[in-house]
Amino acid sequence: MITHFQFKSLFENKDMPGWHFSFYYKKQKYTGIYHQNGDIQWTSEKPSDEDVDQLKEQIHELMLFHVYDK
Known part of the structure; x- marks a missing residue:
């Protein structure tokens, strides 16, 4: 189960899509970038297969x- 999920906009203009997440x-911290199309780019070690x-x-x-459900 994911814990301590956080995200923030990639850009100063918060209307532009793209978010950092962690x-x-x-017990392992993971970070990445969530793109508008749902693709995930891992910026930390990728989770196991x-x-x-x-x-x-x-x-x-x-x-x-x-x-999206604001």
């Missing part, structure tokens, strides 16, 4: 809730 999973799909899904749901 969270903890299994067995976890990455599940984490991408959770990140997408969190971003939809926090950014």
